[in-house]
Amino acid sequence: MGGLEKKKYERGSATNYITRNKARKKLQLSLADFRRLCILKGIYPHEPKHKKKVNKGSTAARTFYLLKDIKFLLHEPIVNKFRDYKVFVRKLRKAYGKSEWSTVERLKDNKPIYKLDHIIKERYPTFIDALRDLDDALSMCFLFSTFPRTGKCHVQTIQLCRRLTVEFLNYIIASRALRKVFLSIKGIYYQAEVLGQPIVWITPYAFSHNHPTDVDYRVMATFTEFYTTLLGFVNFRLYQTLNLQYPPRLEGPNDKDQADEAYAMDSESSLEKLSALSASLARVMVPVAEEEPEIDEFPAEGETAEQEEGLRREHEALEKHKRLFEGLKFFLNREVPREALAFIIRSFGGEVSWDRSLCIGATYDEKEPSITHQIVDRPMQPTPVIGRCYVQPQWVFDSVNARLRLPVEDYFPGVLLPPHLSPFVTEKEGDYVPPEKLKLLALQRGETPGNVIESEDESEEEGEEEEEEGDGQEEEEEEEEEGSEEEDEARLKVMEEQRTQGKGWAEVIEVLGCPQKPQVTMGTLDKRRQLPQEEENEAKRLAIMTMRKREKYLYDKIMFGKRRKVREANKLAQKRKAHDEAVKAERKKKKKQGAQA
């Protein structure tokens, strides 16, 4: 009845989206430039809810962007720079073709450059936002800093990446922000907590790269361009928060000689010294005394008091964790990954050195008598020095993750190492917990570690028991060294707590059918008790029968997921059991053979 005829696809979701090609045309950019712009500005495609409607009736596969995003890109000053650059390249090519070298010179002088500062500010309005998005930036920069200086990408980029990552590592050391480390088969994962934000990055092992051919290095280089800018600004700000000089400079007497140097990082040697990670950084003004902000105590009651108590305890644990290696002196053998270990040890307060010929920045010699730990990754140590522990590198990593110095016996050179667990896994109820983790948890609570495993072994193997008891005693001795009387009391308290917790664990184990508690035999359930249980079950089954179709589907899905989880946990537990039995059998066999011999 009157009015204009409504046309299709002129309203609604069809007008909110734009295909990639159209967007490209609108911006008048080549595809490569469009991609680069999207990377820099963080624009990503959107999946419309009704693809056919948005696609004007067609079902062809297309990439859609939000129209708002593209309009947002239209005002970007960098787009003009891209166009300028295109013109510049054209002019340069022409000048080369005509062999007009003066023109070439002049053009090169006027090469259009762009800065990404405003984009960083725009994408990360607050500093915390930037920190939150630092994971990828760090991983990428660490990867690029290991690239060879030939081919693949510009040398300047690689150098810049190296510089920025070294600066970041130095910041982490200075602020003692490292929390977790993990040796994976892919590389080394680190987790640091910077201003309350967890930041995780991965560094590859120090080998040369086998560069794959199916990787587009231009895309990665564009990302790196953005990430280096971001990381530079973040580093600046982080150094500022700690009152460190930003172009970082090492503390020490020769600092004054270099004072006239505008930028310490400009010289290769200073970068190398800095990347040795062995010396602390110079500060803008030397702090008078480290003042830890004490948590004020407010009179509180009930739950809040408990919460506060918990918070305070957590805070204390954290402080203790930060000083994990304080007072220890490490020496790295040349076969261990120097940079990773130096970084970790220094960020927990330890002192570290290495062979002078291995790298610049060694602070003391191998013969130094005050060395407490020497990190060795060889089966044999020819002439061990008395008074220091020779440990494998995993000890450092495991100790950091366990938040305490683990007993070194398991980590002697040539010894079969205990499994290295991921610190990033927090097991929920019903998940499979490896027995090593249980042991570790017990250790963290202050128990002697043998308890869980010893008790079962008692009945089975007397010989083993003795060994384990021996272990337990040693560890106790160690603890006594550390602890004072007050701590003893605290430990008792903790013991009580964890005993109750231990029961909880046992229950979990029972549920999982874990092999850890063989003395719990499956009893036959009392019939009288069973009956109401069954009735309940049946009532539930009937109720499930009456569920609606949609709810039933959801319910089935949830239950399927739960069952799968349990199945997986059971499978792992079974595998472990089989493995343990095999190991035990082997050991028995050996013992027998030994006895016969």
Next chain:
Amino acid sequence: MAGARGGRRAGMGARAPAGDRAKAGKRPADQQPELQEAESSEELPLFNCPAPSQSAADSGSDPSESEESVFSGLEDSGSDSSEDDASSTEDGQPRSIPKMTQDKSQAGATLQNTKEASIQSQEPKKEDEYAEDSSDEEDIRNTVGNVPLEWYEDFPHIGYDLDGKRIYKPLRNRDELDHFLDKMDDPDYWRTVQDKMTGQDVRLTDEQVALVHRLQKGQFGDASYDPYEPAVDFFSGNMMIHPVTNRPADKRSFIPSLIEKEKVSRMVHAIKMGWIQPRRPRDLTPQYYDLWAQEDPNAILGRHKMHVPAPKLALPGHAESYNPPPEYLLSEEERLAWEQQEPGERKLNFLPQQFRCLRAVPAYSRFIHERFERCLDLYLCPRQRKMRVNVDPEDLIPKLPKPRDLQPFPTTQSLVYRGHSDLVRCLSVSPSGHWLASGSDDHSVRLWEVNTGRCLKTIPVSGVVKSIAWNPNPAICLVAVAVAESVLLLNPGLGDLSVTSSTDQLLSAFSPPEEPPGQPVEWQEAAAEEQEHGLRLRIHHKKPVKQVAWHGRGDYLASVVAAAEHTQVLMHQRSLRLYHLLRQELTKKLMPNCKWVSSLAVHPQGDNVICGSYDSKLIWFDLDLSTKPYKVLRHHKKALRAVAFHPRYPLFASGSDDGSVIVCHGMVYNDLLQNPLLVPVKVLKGHTMHRDLGVLDVSFHPTQPWLFSSGADGTLRLFT
């Protein structure tokens, strides 16, 4: 000793070309040191030219010559001369000798340069200096030209002399022992090399050896050459008051250059036109500064609400460790399965591995790949906020009244009636609840006592019993049985004698009605032997009868015939129709929304109907509500065969092909506003599956909350 040997080896390479070069260089008569130097430098590359390292030096070469000759040169001519006579190459020799000697003499005594290679100066003949030599480079003793000498490997000769005669190779019949003896005996063995061009052994002179040593050390060939002479400036570096030359200045140095003017004007034009930009002033802001000095937490700066920040990468688990607990390592089968999976489908994108120590961990080959994939994810993947369903599954289960509160209902199987040898297709309970009649595919009808499970009577019939129904009138004891094309009326003769006799009396009063032929049914009296079994009447239809039913008071009997075009009551498959019997018209048509209706039961109060269907649904109709189903219950896994209402208790049951009977509480309230409450209360299992059939019929006891069911396994079961 070692040094000497090294020198010799090098000398062997150097010798032959050195001789050639020497001649070539000296040909032009200038003997200036510069030239020599040039030559020496020219020679260096040749030094490397490979020479066959046969050290077959003729022992015949006389060592005496070297001492006397001041000019080192190739003394091969001398040595050869003695030898070559024997090897019949005399022709070349004399020719070459004179020329060489001339060269040497030309060079003069001042030239100690070894490159002035020449023969010993026995016969200096100056006259034929250039007589026969036309070539600069070739060794004139051998005219073979500049060809690889391997070409002559298989020939006895090595080239041709100037007269075109063959130059034969010296006889080589010495073996390793001879060489060894030479090595031991001959003090000059180390300085003896073979001339490649002539095949002769040549003994190097002291000068030549010295030259070789110098060249080996990278020094200049000429020992007297000093490369570090003090440089004498052409001009003095100081400003002088006088010009260097006395030449008057050019005119062009006084007038402006036109070319330059043109260049400048071109540049000026370009600047005016904006073609040349002035150099951009350097950016003075530092590369990094405090970007977030004034941060505004509320700024969204162009970001819209739909922006989704990139999700973080998943953190690694225990399996990714370089030394994981043993249970996380894949077994052989798992590993194979992992390898056969598509990379996209794999749960882990790596193979868990265990290394004994950190030193053994290799580089991860897919590291760059993974970073790259992350990059692609960041800029190519559409992002979506996915709402995780965080529902406690217990909350999804509807809260139902507890079955215990809804008692009584049958809960356990108490009796099994065995006897039939085939499917028990139908059953019926007597109105008193004492007897049970069942019809089976084994062509028999059995009558049972409910309380004991005893089979009281077996009545054979002529076909498969399709349906059986007990007359609801308690005063009559009569059972209607549908067999093939007829309905049989039986008097089972059970229970109260008066009742059975009254029934017989009633039936004996029957006389075949006088009706016009062509009626659909035909009433017949049973034969005598059938009377003994209790059969009283036979109603013969023309088509197979599917079902029989009595009217509520037992006065009327209805039968259903399955053929489609029949005029009688039809069972419709897609819908149910309600007929008003008195008015004989269709009142309602119910749409059950299922494909095959198998069974039907009416609530004792009459307002509700349930029907079971072969697509495993049970449908409850509330006739007051609508013609559409009030509720569809999908409790059974398989097709429903029978449904039944209890005449007294609010119960209904359904039997299905999956072998189970489900009893539901179906309370109908008198209040019209309250909907019926349907709660399943019990799943009764007992019947076993037989030919994919389970329960075929169910029926309630008329007074007790008991349930009878008949199954394909040939049994009837009582649940109480």
